[in-house]
Amino acid sequence: MPFAPLLSHDLAAIAGVAALRNEPLSRHTRFGIGGPASLYVECASEAGFLEALSRVQASGSPHVVIGNGTNLIVADAGYDGVVLRLAEARVEGGEDGAVRASAGALLQDLVDFTIARGLAGLHVMTGIPGSVGAAVYGNAGAYGRSIAAAVEQVRFFDGARVLACSNAECGFGYRESTFKRNKQWIILSVSLRLESGDAGELKARADGILEIRNRKYPPTMKCAGSIFKNLLLADLPPAVQGLVPEKTVIEGKVPSAWFLEQVGAKGMSDGDIRVADYHANLIYNEGSGTAAQLRRIIGELKRRVAERFGFSIEEEVQYIGF
Ligand SMILES: Cc1cc2nc3c(=O)[nH]c(=O)nc-3n(C[C@H](O)[C@H](O)[C@H](O)COP(=O)(O)OP(=O)(O)OC[C@H]3O[C@@H](n4cnc5c(N)ncnc54)[C@H](O)[C@@H]3O)c2cc1C
Secondary structure (H helix, E strand, C coil), rough: CCCCHHHHHHHHCCCCCCEEEEEEHHHHCCCCCEEEEEEEECCHHHHHHHHHHHHHHHHCEEEECCCCCCCCEECCCCCCEEEEEEECCCCCEEECEEEEEEEEEEEEHHHHHHHHHCCCCCHHHHHCCCCCHHHCCCCCEEEEEEECCCCEEEECCCCCCEEEEEEEHCCCCCCCCCCHHCCCCCCEEEECCCCCCHHHHHHHHHHHHHHHHHCCCCCCEEEEEEEEEEEHHHCCHHHCCCCCCHHCCCEEEEEEHHHHHCCCCCCEEEEEECCCCCCCCCEEEEECCHHHHHHHHHHHHHHHHHHHHHHCCCCCCEECCC
């Protein structure tokens, strides 16, 4: 990006904005993979973020907004453009189970806040890494509950103005939202409403969930959680539906791990990129794995599932720089 030095200077002049040139994105992804961004811009406040974003737009540079990089595969060659991150991390409570959180807040901080206030629903999402903004973007969830169930309103920047949309207008589905389909829309904050519950019971349940999670995904593991989305049984070709054991189906969904296991995914490797030998939908970087190796394994798994079962599995993980 030839004008990176000028833009970098311009952005760094905004209060609370840090602009780093040729910043390795491997430092900002949980996989620990990814080449440099021409410019990496971190903004401490929403106002600074909007100012920075408008200057980046005016410069005509390609740009992308990331959260905490826990669901990202970034190309080994990096990203020839500007990567922005909104780091404002406010979480506030209101009346009658209302909670408001900045997109840059950690989802875990929001979860902990609701548990401490005796608000139920998000407690089952304990241990899902990443930011609130990305959780809304991908409608993150666990244990049969997604963040959509608690969302009342989302404030976002549509590329020109700050707007708000109601839950119904967010187009939520399984790991889906209207924001995934309109990549230039950037989530700024979210208003939620939760039912009341017993703080002690919510905490005990959350602690139990965290223990299970930490066994499945050790906190230092370089991964993105599940690589592929699970599948709705009803969407599968009828011949395939008949092959899936009944006990595998959870709330109408078939874990993609079941299909991956049938095609021999467990334990596969390419360099330092491995498929866990205990979970076919978990791919991790043992140390010096690359995005190219990761993409090769993902491509091979998709090919095997398509060849054996006649349908495509789809990544949950998001790509940058390809
Ligand atoms: C160990 C582990 C376990 C996981 N378990 C779960 C789980 O149980 N359930 C689940 O749903 N997910 C799970 N995930 C996936 C991941 O945590 C979620 O997808 C999370 O919401 C990503 O947050 P992030 O801030 O890291 O986003 P990033 O990885 O930085 O970005 C993800 C996407 O969100 C977009 N984005 C980020 N911020 C914004 C914004 N403000 N506005 C618009 N778009 C934005 C980015 O452009 C990108 O496309 C797991 C991941 C790991 C590593």
